[in-house]
Amino acid sequence: MEILNLEGTEDTPKIILDKGNGIFEISGRSLPEDSAEFYQPVLDWISAYANDTNPSTEFVFKLEYFNTASSKLILDVLSALEDIDGTTIMWYFHEDDEDMEEAGEEFSELVEIPFEFKTY
Amino acid sequence: MKYIFDLHKTMLDNHLILVYEGEFTQEITKSVLAMAERNMDSSGEESTTKRKVFNVMVECLQNIVKHADDVKNNHSAIFMVGKQENEYIIVSGNPIQKDSVDDLTERLDHINSLDKDGLKNLYKDIIKNTEISDKGGAGLGFVDMARKSGNPLEYEFVEIDGTSSFFCLRSSIARG
Numbered sequence: 001m002e003i004l005n006l007e008g009t010e011d012t013p014k015i016i017l018d019k020g021n022g023i024f025e026i027s028g029r030s031l032p033e034d035s036a037e038f039y040q041p042v043l044d045w046i047s048a049y050a051n052d053t054n055p056s057t058e059f060v061f062k063l064e065y066f067n068t069a070s071s072k073l074i075l076d077v078l079s080a081l082e083d084i085d086g087t088t089i090m091w092y093f094h095e096d097d098e099d100m101e102e103a104g105e106e107f108s109e110l111v112e113i114p115f116e117f118k119t120y
Numbered sequence: 121m122k123y124i125f126d127l128h129k130t131m132l133d134n135h136l137i138l139v140y141e142g143e144f145t146q147e148i149t150k151s152v153l154a155m156a157e158r159n160m161d162s163s164g165e166e167s168t169t170k171r172k173v174f175n176v177m178v179e180c181l182q183n184i185v186k187h188a189d190d191v192k193n194n195h196s197a198i199f200m201v202g203k204q205e206n207e208y209i210i211v212s213g214n215p216i217q218k219d220s221v222d223d224l225t226e227r228l229d230h231i232n233s234l235d236k237d238g239l240k241n242l243y244k245d246i247i248k249n250t251e252i253s254d255k256g257g258a259g260l261g262f263v264d265m266a267r268k269s270g271n272p273l274e275y276e277f278v279e280i281d282g283t284s285s286f287f288c289l290r291s292s293i294a295r296g
Contacts, residue, residue: 010150031178033146033185036252065171067178068260075247096167099175099268106244 004045012038013063017045022054027062030070039073046080053084062092062120063100078111088114095119138201144188149181156201166296173208175268176291179261184214186257191215191284206295213288221277221285231262232272239267269293
């Protein structure tokens with residue numbers, strides 16, 4: 001399966017989705033002008049991956065900041081992952097960033113996937 | 121050229137660290153954010169405060185960008201950041217269609233009537249049940265601004281003409 005690899009910019013996150021190496025990660029800042037357009041390749045990749053998944057999928061979110069339009073799309077990504085057995089969300093937040101910790105907790109209440117919280 | 125000095129003095133008197141007037145785009149948003157961030161970094165602002173200010177600025181600026189075409193032939197808006205001893209003030213003003221005033225008033229009054237948990241529930245309710253609009257908004261901007269700032273959103277509408285009004289919005293964020 002093809003690797004999705006997007007370099008981070010000042011308003012878009014770095015994204016690596018690599019089935020072969022078991023790396024699934026969205027990190028950095030997310031405030032694109034058009035969040036739906038930006039996250040479409042991610043949603044497409046996950047729906048292709050759903051047909052042929054690894055036994056377990058550790059999906060990492062290590063976001064420094066995301067805007068509200070991105071939060072809606074992050075929920076869409078999480079909802080897509082909900083259908084993939086063996087998925088765990090690794091939600092990273094900076095140790096003094098309570099808002100990011102709370103954002104992760106809220107997402108965990110909205111989808112039925114186990115979340116693990118980690119600081120960096 | 122007295123107006124130059126007057127403007128300079130107004131900015132100092134109101135502790136404004138940044139004023140931008142003109143057209144708003146994503147590129148302008150990024151530049152304004154970078155300037156405000158640099159200012160907060162160089163003054164050694166606490167990281168929690170910095171993040172909250174950044175957060176409120178993004179929602180405020182992207183709101184203006186999204187609604188820049190609402191009023192024909194009037195795309196000019198204003199955005200300001202003030203830094204006082206105890207708080208940051210984020211102020212914006214942009215032209216809107218007069219018929220949006222009631223809807224905005226209702227939404228903002230509702231948000232301002234809610235406490236922390238009420239805002240959290242409203243946020244979760246909206247994120248679960250709404251689709252991204254054709255303008256790219258999730259309808260969460262004001263709720264997020266109220267949550268992150270921890271203060272009510274002050275607003276006022278100033279009539280421009282028969283069909284448009286100027287929407288002034290002010291958020292304040294306590295300094296850590």
